[in-house]
Amino acid sequence: MAYSFPEEVLEYVFSFINSDKDRNAVSLVCKSWYEIERWCRRRIFIGNCYAVSPGIMIRRFPEIRSVEIKGKPHFADFNLVPEGWGGYVYPWVIAMSRAYPWLEEIRLKRMVVSDECLELISKSFKNFKVLVMSSCEGFSTDGLASVAANCRNLKELDLRESEVEDLSGHWLSHFPDTCTSLVSLNIACLGSEVSFSALERLVSRCPNLRMLQLNRAVPLEKLPNLLRGAPQLAELGTGAYSAELRPELLSSLLDAFTGCKKLKGLSGFWDVVPAYLPAIYPVCHGLTSLNLSYATIQSPDISKLISQCQNLQRLWVLDYIEDGGLDILATTCKNLEELRVFPSDPYGVEQNVSLTEQGLVSVSEGCPKLQSVLYFCRRMSNASLVTIAQNRPNLIRFRLCIIEARATDYLTLEPLDAGFGAIVENCRELRRLSLSGLLTDRVFEYIGKHAKKLEMLSIAFAGDGDLGLHHVLSGCESLRKLEIRDSPFGDKALLANAAKLETMRSLWMSSCSVSYGACKLLGQRLPRLNVEVIDERGTPESRPESCHIEKLYIYRTVAGRRFDTPDFIWTVDEEGNAPLRIA
Amino acid sequence: MEVVSILGEMKGKMKYDETELRLGIGLPGNSNKAVKNNSMHVSSGATNVNGKRGFVETTNVDLKLNLVSSKVESDELVDQVADSKEIKNLLGGAGSTDSVVKPPAKAQVVGWPPVRSSYRKNISSLNKAANKKGDEENEKVMSSPMGATFVKVSLDGAPYLRKVDLKMYKSYQELSDALGNMFNSFTIGNCGSQGMMDFMNESKLMDLLNNSDYVPTYEDKDGDWMLVGDVPWEMFVGSCKRLRIMKGAEAIGLAPRAMEKCKNRT
Numbered sequence: 001m002a003y004s005f006p007e008e009v010l011e012y013v014f015s016f017i018n019s020d021k022d023r024n025a026v027s028l029v030c031k032s033w034y035e036i037e038r039w040c041r042r043r044i045f046i047g048n049c050y051a052v053s054p055g056i057m058i059r060r061f062p063e064i065r066s067v068e069i070k071g072k073p074h075f076a077d078f079n080l081v082p083e084g085w086g087g088y089v090y091p092w093v094i095a096m097s098r099a100y101p102w103l104e105e106i107r108l109k110r111m112v113v114s115d116e117c118l119e120l121i122s123k124s125f126k127n128f129k130v131l132v133m134s135s136c137e138g139f140s141t142d143g144l145a146s147v148a149a150n151c152r153n154l155k156e157l158d159l160r161e162s163e164v165e166d167l168s169g170h171w172l173s174h175f176p177d178t179c180t181s182l183v184s185l186n187i188a189c190l191g192s193e194v195s196f197s198a199l200e201r202l203v204s205r206c207p208n209l210r211m212l213q214l215n216r217a218v219p220l221e222k223l224p225n226l227l228r229g230a231p232q233l234a235e236l237g238t239g240a241y242s243a244e245l246r247p248e249l250l251s252s253l254l255d256a257f258t259g260c261k262k263l264k265g266l267s268g269f270w271d272v273v274p275a276y277l278p279a280i281y282p283v284c285h286g287l288t289s290l291n292l293s294y295a296t297i298q299s300p301d302i303s304k305l306i307s308q309c310q311n312l313q314r315l316w317v318l319d320y321i322e323d324g325g326l327d328i329l330a331t332t333c334k335n336l337e338e339l340r341v342f343p344s345d346p347y348g349v350e351q352n353v354s355l356t357e358q359g360l361v362s363v364s365e366g367c368p369k370l371q372s373v374l375y376f377c378r379r380m381s382n383a384s385l386v387t388i389a390q391n392r393p394n395l396i397r398f399r400l401c402i403i404e405a406r407a408t409d410y411l412t413l414e415p416l417d418a419g420f421g422a423i424v425e426n427c428r429e430l431r432r433l434s435l436s437g438l439l440t441d442r443v444f445e446y447i448g449k450h451a452k453k454l455e456m457l458s459i460a461f462a463g464d465g466d467l468g469l470h471h472v473l474s475g476c477e478s479l480r481k482l483e484i485r486d487s488p489f490g491d492k493a494l495l496a497n498a499a500k501l502e503t504m505r506s507l508w509m510s511s512c513s514v515s516y517g518a519c520k521l522l523g524q525r526l527p528r529l530n531v532e533v534i535d536e537r538g539t540p541e542s543r544p545e546s547c548h549i550e551k552l553y554i555y556r557t558v559a560g561r562r563f564d565t566p567d568f569i570w571t572v573d574e575e576g577n578a579p580l581r582i583a
Numbered sequence: 584m585e586v587v588s589i590l591g592e593m594k595g596k597m598k599y600d601e602t603e604l605r606l607g608i609g610l611p612g613n614s615n616k617a618v619k620n621n622s623m624h625v626s627s628g629a630t631n632v633n634g635k636r637g638f639v640e641t642t643n644v645d646l647k648l649n650l651v652s653s654k655v656e657s658d659e660l661v662d663q664v665a666d667s668k669e670i671k672n673l674l675g676g677a678g679s680t681d682s683v684v685k686p687p688a689k690a691q692v693v694g695w696p697p698v699r700s701s702y703r704k705n706i707s708s709l710n711k712a713a714n715k716k717g718d719e720e721n722e723k724v725m726s727s728p729m730g731a732t733f734v735k736v737s738l739d740g741a742p743y744l745r746k747v748d749l750k751m752y753k754s755y756q757e758l759s760d761a762l763g764n765m766f767n768s769f770t771i772g773n774c775g776s777q778g779m780m781d782f783m784n785e786s787k788l789m790d791l792l793n794n795s796d797y798v799p800t801y802e803d804k805d806g807d808w809m810l811v812g813d814v815p816w817e818m819f820v821g822s823c824k825r826l827r828i829m830k831g832a833e834a835i836g837l838a839p840r841a842m843e844k845c846k847n848r849t
Contacts, residue, residue, distance in 0.1 A: 078694030082743045083735075135699075161701045163733075189701065270709060293702070296709050318706075344706065346696045376696065403696045434697075460695065485694070536742055568742045 007032075011040045020045050039063060046070065047505050049087060049111065050530065053559040054095035065104045066130070067096065071111035073508045073553060074458075075483055077135065080510055080551070082534065084566040087111045097124035105130035112136070118143030122150035129181075130156040140165035141190070148174035155208075156184040169194035169217070175202050182206040186213040188237050188268065193217040204229030213237030216270040221249060227256035235289070236260070238268030245275055253279035267291035267316075274301040284308035288335075291316040293342050299354075303328045313369075316340040319355040319376065326359030330366025338372040339363055343403060346376070357384040364391040372397040379410040380437055385419025389426040398423055399434035405461040405486075406438045415439055421446035424454070431478075434458040444468035448475020456481040469493035473500045483508040490548075491518035498522055501529055506555040510534075514552055517545030522554065523572025530557050531572040532565070540570060540578055693764055700748060708750060736762065736826040739797070739833075749820045755812055762799070762828070801826045 027037040043066040071087025089111045103125045113136050128151045172194040209230050218239030263283045272295045287309050299322040312333040345352045357380045380402050416437040424447050439462035448471035455478050469489035490513035523531040534551035561571045570578030732749040745765050752758045799811040803822040
């Protein structure tokens with residue numbers, strides 16, 4: 001007699017399982033679990049919009065309420081992916097508008113979104129609540145106006161660093177007076193002024209507003225009133241933080257900030273005038289997150305601020321903080337988990353600030369909970385990296401950018417292999433690593449040997465040859481995303497580890513030594529991979545197969561090849577051809 | 584050709600290793616230090632390192648300019664070859680009257696260092712604003728709209744466009760360097776000491792158009808196509824809507840306007 005457990009009970013149990021991994025595991029247990037799970041999955045994450053099609057998603061999961069989709073490869077952030085590459089969300093929105101009338105949330109990253117798309121979203125989903133567009137592009141403030149006007153229950157509108165065609169600030173006035181549902185509004189990336197009175201009214205009538213990130217055009221004088229209308233704010237991004245020195249403005253600000261008892265996160269601070277910083281002192285003690293990456297203030301002012309933020313968990317700051325400021329951070333912020341230090345002058349030839357590897361060493365010593373690091377500096381040594389690694393074996397993300405490509409250990413003039421080797425050897429939980437400086441194949445040997453939990457690796461101007469890539473592909477068991485530029489890796493390593501590519505989300509290689517012939521072989525052997533050759537010089541078929549291609553993007557997919565590629569991208573098909581397109 | 588032969592001499596002196604790495608962009612690497620296995624070699628479409636014959640032949644966009652002053656020549660070459668101090672010494676006399684004291688900007692590699700374009704855009708305008716402030720803390724800093732000054736750049740013959748953010752650069756020379764890197768060994772030549780294209784001289788202008796393969800042009804707010812370098816940099820940034828690097832022959836048609844302006848100025 002077959003033992004059976006009522007479906008409803010299983011469904012109930014599954015409703016407590018939210019992680020994608022767990023859900024996927026559940027669906028593999030048996031057919032009936034697969035069926036039950038697919039009907040009750042509400043949230044889906046698609047890491048590569050071309051890995052699966054909207055149709056496949058909809059067929060399998062008919063009751064989705066929340067979708068998160070990512071498009072372009074990460075290196076698109078640095079202009080390495082040409083315009084027109086793809087990542088269009090429109091086909092997804094069209095399909096979902098028919099299949100998911102109850103869709104509530106759309107989160108997009110590095111995708112191309114049009115105004116038509118936004119209008120379609122605003123009109124198709126009656127209960128639409130959350131729209132997050134991170135590093136997206138292709139839309140204008142007109143699209144935002146549709147969203148504001150039509151989404152009755154909008155809770156979150158977050159434009160995180162998207163490139164928006166800023167036609168006017170008038171779009172914000174399209175929020176109807178009846179809209180009181182906003183919980184989160186991030187318009188920091190917009191250039192033009194939004195209608196301030198509309199903003200003020202919107203903010204004060206939304207009692208649940210938790211996060212508000214203004215754009216630079218909102219002047220400091222307007223901030224006190226805004227804050228008084230939303231004392232419940234947990235996260236605030238200021239506009240321009242400067243004004244003529246006026247005591248009454250300072251005290252008004254001080255007053256307003258004192259009233260924000262729940263403030264945990266601060267950002268913005270464009271054009272910051274140090275004299276106005278004391279206004280935020282009342283909230284410093286409660287802050288867990290501080291983003292000063294646009295604050296062009298000097299180390300003494302930064303230090304004064306930080307010395308009051310004893311509970312800080314996350315700090316993003318410019319290198320104006322200098323080693324001195326990082327020392328203070330190390331002494332004060334014992335709960336620090338994440339540190340990002342950005343370059344104030346990334347293209348300058350000479351060092352403009354006194355920030356060196358010492359700052360990072362101090363923080364690694366002083367902050368026992370530090371797990372996530374992004375650090376731009378101009379010099380590094382193996383010894384410091386070893387120290388950091390030994391201090392912080394709990395690191396999960398370590399991204400170091402030594403600004404000069406192929407910089408050696410400044411003390412010994414050697415490559416930085418040993419330093420990064422120490423990082424991967426000591427930090428057993430490391431999931432993300434970005435390398436820089438002069439590196440030989442040695443470092444990849446260490447990575448392949450030790451970095452067993454590594455999921456994402458970024459390589460630039462490194463390595464000696466195929467062996468380096470081979471170490472990584474054969475050794476890093478958890479690798480999902482690999483992105484490489486300007487490194488002499490080529491065919492042998494790729495072909496020897498072809499099967500590995502199906503276990504990864506994607507591989508990006510640009511300005512490396514991969515030949516077209518190897519791409520063809522990969523495309524032939526592995527039908528579940530899309531092998532896309534990006535080359536500006538016309539079809540790769542017109543050159544010898546041994547010719548190196550410019551850029552390569554390989555990703556696994558169950559959706560087959562895509563058909564929205566522009567002229568300069570060729571997908572190698574199963575016959576190993578990259579067909580000439582019909583003009 | 585003068586340019587190529589000087590480059591050839593320098594290559595010999597610098598003893599760059601031949602390498603497999605394809606794009607012959609001078610990198611901001613440590614050429615002062617020990618020779619590395621993978622140092623990029625400087626290419627102006629000359630040596631073919633790895634069988635890329637197709638590329639060199641079909642899309643060589645070397646701009647064959649008659650560079651007029653040797654001072655400017657040395658600056659150009661210095662920019663192309665990046666790490667400059669040694670090179671300036673090598674060139675000795677040619678660069679001795681150089682009034683520019685600071686080291687020239689390193690040739691920018693696309694996407695390095697890896698900062699997001701939105702971030703770069705913000706930071707550069709913030710730094711400019713901060714510099715303007717000087718000692719006056721209470722001066723209200725101009726917050727110019729952060730609307731993108733991204734313009735599309737097309738190169739005749741290249742299948743895809745690029746985008747550049749004009750606010751990232753302070754002069755035509757910087758823009759030219761950036762474009763050079765994007766389109767690979769392409770230079771807009773001959774910037775005078777004010778950083779403006781030397782269009783003031785009619786004969787120099789004709790030389791430029793007659794001798795060069797490619798000429799940068801732009802579409803301004805009124806929809807007119809103009810030669811890049813006509814106007815002061817700031818004005819250019821404010822009025823440029825898109826850039827097109829066209830073949831010199833086609834640009835001849837634009838010359839009369841530039842000529843008019845030359846005449847009007849003298």
